[in-house]
Amino acid sequence: xxxxxxxxxxxxxxxxxxxxxxxxxxxxxxxxxxxxxxxxxxxxxxxxxxxxxxxxxxxxxxxxxxxxxxxxxxxxxxxxxxxxxxxxxxxxxxxxxxxxxxxxxxxxxxxxxxxxxxxxxxxxxxxxxxxxxxxxxxxxxxxxxxxxxxxxxxxxxxxxxxxxxxxxxxxxxxxxxxxxxxxxxxxxxxxxxxxxxxxxxxxxxxxxxxxxxxxxxxxxxxxxxxxxxxxxxxxxxxxxxxxxxxxxxxxxxxxxxxxxxxxxxxxxxxxxxxxxxxxxxxxxxxxxxxxxxxxxxxxxxxxxxxxxxxxxxxxxxxxxxxxxxxxxxxxxxxxxxxxxxxxxxxxxxxxxxxxxxxxxxxxxxxxxxxxxxxxxxxxxxxxxxxxxx
Amino acid sequence: xxxxxxxxxxxxxxxxxxxxxxxxxxxxxxxxxxxxxxxxxxxxxxxxxxxxxxxxxxxxxxxxxxxxxxxxxxxxxxxxxxxxxxxxxxxxxxxxxxxxxxxxxxxxxxxxxxxxxxxxxxxxxxxxxxxxxxxxxxxxxxxxxxxxxxxxxxxxxxxxxxxxxxxxxxxxxxxxxxxxxxxxxxxxxxxxxxxxxxxxxxxxxxxxxxxxxxxxxxxxxxxxxxxxxxxxxxxxxxxxxxxxxxxxxxxxxxxxxxxxxxxxxxxxxxxxxxxxxxxxxxxxxxxxxxxxxxxxxxxxxxxxxxxxxxxxxxxxxxxxxxxxxxxxxxxxxxxxxxxxxxxxxxxxxxxxxxxxxxxxxxxxxxxxxxxxxxxxxxxxxxxxxxxxx
Numbered sequence: 001x002x003x004x005x006x007x008x009x010x011x012x013x014x015x016x017x018x019x020x021x022x023x024x025x026x027x028x029x030x031x032x033x034x035x036x037x038x039x040x041x042x043x044x045x046x047x048x049x050x051x052x053x054x055x056x057x058x059x060x061x062x063x064x065x066x067x068x069x070x071x072x073x074x075x076x077x078x079x080x081x082x083x084x085x086x087x088x089x090x091x092x093x094x095x096x097x098x099x100x101x102x103x104x105x106x107x108x109x110x111x112x113x114x115x116x117x118x119x120x121x122x123x124x125x126x127x128x129x130x131x132x133x134x135x136x137x138x139x140x141x142x143x144x145x146x147x148x149x150x151x152x153x154x155x156x157x158x159x160x161x162x163x164x165x166x167x168x169x170x171x172x173x174x175x176x177x178x179x180x181x182x183x184x185x186x187x188x189x190x191x192x193x194x195x196x197x198x199x200x201x202x203x204x205x206x207x208x209x210x211x212x213x214x215x216x217x218x219x220x221x222x223x224x225x226x227x228x229x230x231x232x233x234x235x236x237x238x239x240x241x242x243x244x245x246x247x248x249x250x251x252x253x254x255x256x257x258x259x260x261x262x263x264x265x266x267x268x269x270x271x272x273x274x275x276x277x278x279x280x281x282x283x284x285x286x287x288x289x290x291x292x293x294x295x296x297x298x299x300x301x302x303x304x305x306x307x308x309x310x311x312x313x314x315x316x317x318x319x320x321x322x323x324x325x326x327x328x329x330x331x332x333x334x335x336x337x338x339x340x341x342x343x344x345x346x347x348x349x350x351x352x353x354x355x356x357x358x359x360x361x362x363x364x365x366x367x368x369x370x371x372x373x374x375x376x377x378x379x380x381x382x383x384x385x386x387x388x389x
Numbered sequence: 390x391x392x393x394x395x396x397x398x399x400x401x402x403x404x405x406x407x408x409x410x411x412x413x414x415x416x417x418x419x420x421x422x423x424x425x426x427x428x429x430x431x432x433x434x435x436x437x438x439x440x441x442x443x444x445x446x447x448x449x450x451x452x453x454x455x456x457x458x459x460x461x462x463x464x465x466x467x468x469x470x471x472x473x474x475x476x477x478x479x480x481x482x483x484x485x486x487x488x489x490x491x492x493x494x495x496x497x498x499x500x501x502x503x504x505x506x507x508x509x510x511x512x513x514x515x516x517x518x519x520x521x522x523x524x525x526x527x528x529x530x531x532x533x534x535x536x537x538x539x540x541x542x543x544x545x546x547x548x549x550x551x552x553x554x555x556x557x558x559x560x561x562x563x564x565x566x567x568x569x570x571x572x573x574x575x576x577x578x579x580x581x582x583x584x585x586x587x588x589x590x591x592x593x594x595x596x597x598x599x600x601x602x603x604x605x606x607x608x609x610x611x612x613x614x615x616x617x618x619x620x621x622x623x624x625x626x627x628x629x630x631x632x633x634x635x636x637x638x639x640x641x642x643x644x645x646x647x648x649x650x651x652x653x654x655x656x657x658x659x660x661x662x663x664x665x666x667x668x669x670x671x672x673x674x675x676x677x678x679x680x681x682x683x684x685x686x687x688x689x690x691x692x693x694x695x696x697x698x699x700x701x702x703x704x705x706x707x708x709x710x711x712x713x714x715x716x717x718x719x720x721x722x723x724x725x726x727x728x729x730x731x732x733x734x735x736x737x738x739x740x741x742x743x744x745x746x747x748x749x750x751x752x753x754x755x756x757x758x759x760x761x762x763x764x765x766x767x768x769x770x771x772x773x774x775x776x777x778x
Contacts (some may be wrong), residue, residue, distance in 0.1 A: 057446035063520040064475045064637060067766035071523070071637040077653050079482055080767065081630035084471040086453045092470055096485075103492035123635050131452040134460070243468035249451060249503050264466050289615035377456035378469065 007228040007235035010039020010221035017185035020214040028114035029089020031217035039221035052093035052113040053339035059301040077289030086132035088373030090342025091380030098241040113343030114217035132374040135251040153291040156256040165204035166309035174206035176332025180359035185335035209290040215333035218344040239273035239383035246376040261379035262299035273383040277301040284345035285370040291373040353386040393440040394623035396617040399428020399610035406574035408604040417503035420606035426504030428610035433553040436495020439504040441482035442728035468755035475521035477762030479731025480769030503606035521763040535591035540678040544646040555698035567722025569748035592644030598679040603724030607733040628662035630770035635765040650768035651688035662772040666690040671713040673734035673761040732762035742775040
């Protein structure tokens with residue numbers, strides 16, 4: 001694959017939050033129609049559709065979403081595929097669309113990510129989210145995702161001296177970034193005290209350490225890079241798109257404060273893109289919990305091992321810091337409609353590289369995105385670069 | 390894509406039927422381990438895994454199956470992707486593995502299809518299967534899949550004079566073929582009277598016109614064709630692998646006795662494979678209902694339009710007929726563990742082309758497989774040819 005032959009030409013997204021029971025296929029179709037309009041491509045040009053979704057089956061009784069969205073958009077008779085890898089479903093959809101273009105399957109591909117969750121009861125959402133665990137192995141342990149990330153925090157604190165106050169800085173930063181993102185579900189100006197007095201969810205994770213339950217959809221139009229030239233639009237080049245796997249069972253991880261799938265995906269992405277961590281100006285990463293941002297940022301190599309929380313506390317991961325992490329607000333503030341998240345991260349990165357983000361990282365040239373599924377069983381990492389019109 | 394660069398080197402399958410609540414990932418892992426053993430490839434050689442599954446979320450509360458199966462097999466850190474397109478999920482998984490090899494992503498790819506259904510109540514299975522319909526549009530109509538195919542039968546009968554007795558010949562043939570297939574769930578020697586006196590399900594569909602509810606898994610090892618040479622095994626070459634879409638809404642179909650997605654997939658497959666319908670020796674097609682075989686065989690061009698049922702009644706689609714249709718027993722007799730079906734069809738075709746099938750089609754050189762999803766929203770057609778050791 002030569003990922004460098006692929007460019008993102010159009011983007012679209014709904015707001016993340018509560019959509020009052022709007023059907024998932026309608027949300028997805030709106031985001032996709034926006035992306036097609038933004039790219040200025042005709043529907044007849046689209047040669048493949050990949051849709052990332054995780055739990056529309058359990059929560060909506062609705063699958064075959066890829067074909068349903070194509071039908072509503074009036075796309076031609078093209079392969080339409082739903083892909084699933086838990087919370088990494090969106091990133092996997094993006095990678096497959098990149099592959100479709102890079103390998104010459106088509107010149108224009110549409111990526112959609114979508115999830116609706118807020119219409120369901122908390123019990124149903126929790127049960128559906130647990131479809132992402134290896135239940136035969138881990139179901140009986142009593143661990144849900146907060147439990148797993150709570151353990152990661154404990155380990156990180158024991159090993160590196162990470163404090164509650166340092167982790168609060170991650171929450172404050174992402175919630176504040178979310179305030180500036182018009183699509184975000186839960187931006188807020190929070191004090192350390194508000195965070196640290198919020199209800200305990202799963203010790204040491206408190207309420208504001210956890211991402212919300214969300215509805216939302218995002219979409220991207222990818223094209224061959226030469227198709228982007230002369231389009232009058234600023235393309236964003238795909239430098240790398242990598243998909244890896246890790247252990248599906250919690251006991252299979254050699255270290256609970258690091259995800260092998262992230263480490264290997266980042267390493268391969270840097271090699272594919274021909275750049276290093278210091279070249280990355282901003283990163284949209286998978287902060288399903290505050291501590292996840294800490295672990296992810298270290299696994300990706302953009303922050304030194306053990307210093308993820310300290311860097312946040314020192315402002316080094318702020319929009320004007322050494323590396324901007326989650327300027328969108330991330331999952332914590334923008335929200336986490338699961339299947340949409342990986343696509344939304346690219347959406348946010350593209351806005352930054354176009355210089356059009358409401359919470360703009362100055363002179364952003366290279367962006368990284370990171371999408372993690374299950375207990376680390378699936379991961380995607382992408383690198384994007386500002387192109388030339 | 391040059392599908393001709395890809396060969397099927399190994400196959401594996403569980404029996405189809407009742408597996409007594411065995412977890413879906415265990416069934417899938419067994420089939421995959423069999424396929425790897427059959428191919429004689431090492432686990433470390435596998436470069437991608439595609440898993441077709443439809444309703445493990447609703448029925449098992451378990452997703453991320455691709456990573457779970459890779460974990461149990463001990464595969465390396467490779468991209469592991471679940472794909473979904475309702476009943477065409479297995480065929481879509483096969484196509485993506487073909488693409489992965491044909492485009493140089495890897496030299497060895499593993500395809501798995503799996504579903505477990507018999508542990509669930511009839512109501513839960515029916516609700517889960519309806520995830521394949523476009524429910525916002527068609528849910529309120531009261532049509533489930535038997536309703537749709539019952540209408541197809543009525544139209545076919547009105548247009549072509551197709552009789553109950555002719556359609557019974559499809560059932561008799563497939564049930565008898567199933568008797569010779571050691572993996573089949575419901576082979577039987579049936580008389581026309583037994584079929585025509587069986588309970589009415591959805592007029593005119595009676596009990597034996599409908600495929601059973603099944604558990605099962607199937608797997609394939611695909612390799613670059615030059616990797617197959619000197620392996621000491623008879624490879625089966627992939628001549629074509631095509632994926633199409635049709636209308637997701639029933640009202641979007643211009644004709645209920647034909648599926649656009651099948652017609653276009655077959656046409657593209659013939660063009661890609663450089664052969665015509667008369668070159669096909671056997672076809673494993675998507676007979677979820679008896680009348681579906683009639684419609685599919687006509688849509689695929691292997692039987693003249695309107696004569697699908699008549700050909701079955703005249704024995705022309707029997708194992709020793711002009712074209713052998715569903716010598717495996719098809720979905721009607723082998724069973725229909727939904728996500729496994731498209732992979733199982735290739736499994737059966739490969740056994741035939743190796744000359745090793747228990748219900749062998751004499752001198753079989755070229756096989757076709759056809760997998761249809763939802764109300765015709767997704768379709769895959771593949772063409773396979775016996776290779777040389």
